[in-house]
Amino acid sequence: MNQIKKLVLIFIFFFLFLSIIIALSIGSVQIEFFKILAIILDQIGFPIDEIWTSGEQVIILELRLPRVLMSVVVGAMLAVAGVAAQGLFRNPIVDPYIIGIASAAGCGVSLCVVLGFASLLGLFTIPLVSFLFAMLAIIIIYKLSQTRYRMSMTVLLLAGIAFSFFFSAFTSFILYFSEEKVHYILSYLMGSFWGTSWVDLYIVFIVMIPGTIILYFYGRDLNIMVFGDDNAxxxxxNVEQSKRIILIIMTLLTSTAVAFCGSIGFVGLIIPHFMRLLVGSDNRKLIPYSAVGGGLLLLWADVLARNLISPLEIPVGIFTALLGGPFFVYLVVQKKKSGELM
Amino acid sequence: MPIECENISFNYWTKLVLKDISLQFGKGHLYGILGPNGSGKTTLLKVLCGILKSKYGQVVVDEFNIKKMNISDIAKKIAVVEQSTSIDFDYSVKEIVKMGRFTHIGRFSKETSEEKKIINELLEQFNLIELENRGFNTLSGGEQQKVIIARAIAQQSKILLLDEPTTHLDLNYQIEFMERLRKYVNDGIIVIIVIHDVNLATQFCDKIVLLKEGRVIAFGNREEIITRKNLKLIYNIDVIVRKNPFSNSIYIIPHKIEFPTSMRYDNNSKPKKIHIVAGGGATSKILPKLNDCDVSVGIVNVLDDDYILANELNYKIISEAPFSPITDSSSEELKTILKNVDLIILANIPFGITNLKNLEILNESNKKIVLFERNPIEERDFTEGIATTIYNNLKSKSNVKTINNLHDLFNFIESMEE
Structure with missing residues (x-):
């Protein structure tokens, strides 16, 4: 078993790279594998004879590559945010979506779009509004669930569910009065990588990399927090300070993902769990491996989403939810069996 | 003093939990904090390590006010082991012990080979090498406790605070654990432990703090602190304090006080004078309950169980050296006492040549006598019939009553007129 674990861990990076190339070659227009390699190598700066058409180059570089990379980066973000949420709330069945962050962010974005403020502050308007809404929700939920001695998981989940419903209802309310933008908002809310541009990718990337690195350096704090605040x-x-930083980074990662790709649930739940089985609970291993795992999951989910009933696209959030719902139930049943539910 | 608190008062909302507590803890001692539930033991511990901040008074660690120290500096000086530990994510034993090194490793640096050496030494010291890759949640309670202590020791702090660390441990682990703490004390660490088990505390802690309702009732060496009076004050229960013949430490035996109501004398009435002829532990159930009477006991040998008990209860005792027959001077003493008593009780004791004199003196007395008889005299007679003869003679006298059980005995004493 240990041998298999090690092999998986060694090959997971290689597998991610391979997956990106394969994902680029899958689509309604067939482009050969070597052509894709050639186009990419040419872009990086290797002198390679042009064996591809300019149309193929556009499809790869402007359509597929940003989209594929976006799915990887967002997957990584959500998985890392999931690790942070589970560590912070000391509960393996928490993820940023379950506790209402995503619906708050989604609500903010919808409001922004409907009111026509979407480009008030340029490109950063939507991520900013998304972050503010998410932060508002998480601060209230966090304060509510904090009793004198410890965090009450029951209150946390209840408050999270209440906020989820509240913000979803508010979003529905907005949708109800915004006829011409309903389809746009709905397809956004279901989660999709459709129409990703390089600029979007850059923004998400510059949030994801430092966020993940900071969380990595707070990995030891997260490890120790498992013993409870006083013990830690x-x-x-410095529990209060560490918590605050981790909470902000987690919310930033999640809300940025939501701002660009809508709600793609359960990645932050499934991946940390799966990776914990492979590398153990040490967050300094869990964070990087979860990032890779999350990238892989969303990459393939998106490949399915855009090819399963091509040329129609299925929102990728539907796929992850179809996968995550049963998985969540499985976790609850497992916890119930071991008699330690909440 | 490495750690002391001055005039600490602490309240949760409006409830005052600690009241004006001043204590000093020095090197070379194992301190035990004792007190009933809700007396503020855990709160005191949390104030001492800075997790709770008191509004009034201050905690001083190595000349520094703890409120002005940052969290990582406190952790370098004070390590804490909490009551019980449960974790939702399973970490390996090694990972948990490593966590104790948190303040010694910079946030952005990796563990050096020096660090790895320290961890390995600790694992070895605690016999955890074989378990180092096991998950914490798969360990037994004793093993888990060991891992948590190892983590605390990894902090290399000079002060170790523990909150009821032995509560979930089996007897053998408790002893092993307390002995380990003593070892740390000998290595120069100050160990302060909140503990429920008075006997465990008196066996291993050399200094005791007694808390009640947030106040320090007593603080000092265990022999001076663990007394019948103090424990009655704290736990509202009567105890017997004895010396453990093996370790020379003291231990207590709690017993309930349940006097029949009328046996508690009023201040204006005189207590009943009762003399008990005791021996061989036959009166262990009678003596404690006569607490409110004026009791004398004898003639017994020093070191006899009844002698020790009567001594603890502060009764008057007529005694003889161990294993020696009754001398004339104690016979006279007994006769003098018997002249003034209201009641004489002859307990269910065995008779030999050494204590036969008791029976003879009783035979001459015309006071009210109760023979407390559980076994026939023949079974208790080791004088080849002499005792039986006197006993039966005594039994036939008009001032003598035979009683067979404790209930009747106490009822009789209660109904007795002065």
Missing amino acids: QSIGV
Whole structure:
């Protein structure tokens, strides 16, 4: 078993790279594998004879590549945010979506679009509004669930569910009065990588990389927090400060993902779980491996989403939810069996 | 003093939990904090390590006010082991012990080979090498406790605070655990432990703090602190304090006080004078309950169980050296006492040559006598019939009553007129 684990871990990076190339070659227009390699190598700066048409180049570089990379980056973000949420709330069945962050962010974005503020502050308007709404939700939920001695998981989940419903209802309310933008908002809310541009990718990328790195350096704090606040403090963790930083980064990662790709649930739940089986609970291993795992999951989910009933596209969020719903139930049943549910 | 608190008061909302507490803890001692539930033990511990901040008074660690120290500096000086530990994500034993090194490793640096050495030494010291890759949640309670202590020791702090660490441990682990703490004390660490088990505390802690309702009732060496009076004050229960013959430490035996109501004398009435002829532990159930009477016991040998008990209860005792027959001077003493008593009780004791004199003196007395008889005299007679003869003679006298059970005995004493 240990041998298999090690092999998986060694090959997972290689597999991610391979997956990106394969994903680029899949689509309604057939482009050969070597052509894709050639186009990419040419872009990086290798002198290669042009064996491709300019149409193929546009499809690869302007349509497929940003989209594929976006799915990888967003997958990584959501998985890392999931690791942070589970560590922070000391509960393996929490993810940023379950506790209402995503619906708050989605609500903010919808409001922004309907009111026509979408480009008030340029490109950063939507991510900013998304972040503010998410932050508002998480701060209230966090404060509510914090009792004197410890975090009450029951209150956390209840408050999370309540906020999810509240913001979803508010979003529905907005949709109801916005006839001409309904389809746009709906397809956005279901989660999709359709029409990703390089600029979008850059923005998401510059959030994801530092966010993940900061969380990585707070991995030890997260590890120790598993013992509870008082205990962690006596070991020397500045619990309040660390929590605040981790909470902000987690919300930033999630809300940015939501801002660009809508709600894609359950990645942050499934991947940390799966990776914990492979690398253990140490967050300094869990964070990088979850990032890769999350990237892989969303990459393939998106490949399915855009090719299963091509030329029609299925919102990728539907896929992850179809996968994640049963998985969540499985987790609850497992926890119930071991008698430690909440 | 490495750690002390001055005039600490602490309240949760409006409830005052600690009231004006001043304590000093120095090197070379194992401190035990004892007190009933809700007396503020855990709160005191949390104030001492800075997790709770008191509004009034201050905690001083190595000359620094703890409120002005940052969290990582406190962690370098004070390590804490909490009551029980459960974790939702399973970490390996090694990973958990490593967590104790948190303040010693920079946020952005990796563990050096020096760090790895420290961890391996600790794992070895705690016999955890074989378990190092096991998940914490798969360990037994004793093993888990060991891992948590190892984590605390990894902090290399000079002060170790523990909150009821032995509560979930089996007896053998408790002893092993407390012995380990003593070892740390000998290595120069100050160990302060909140503990429920008074006997465990008196066996291993050399200094005791007694807390009640947030106040320090007593603080000092265990022999001075663990007394019948103090424990009655704290736990509202009567105890017997004894010396453990093996370890020379003291231990307590709690017993309930349940006097028949009328046996509690009023201040204006005189207590009943009762003399008990005891021996061989036969009166262990009688003596404690006569607490409110004026009791004398004898003639017994020093070191006899009844002698020790009567001594603890502060009764008057007529005694003889161990294993020696009754001398004339104690016979006279007994006769003098018997002249003034309201009641004489002859307990269910065995008779030999050494204590036969008791029976003879009783035979001469015309006071009210109760023979407390559980076994026939023949079974208790080791004088080849002499005791039986006197006993039966005594039994036939008009001032003598035979009683067979404790209930009747106490009822009789209660109904007795002065």
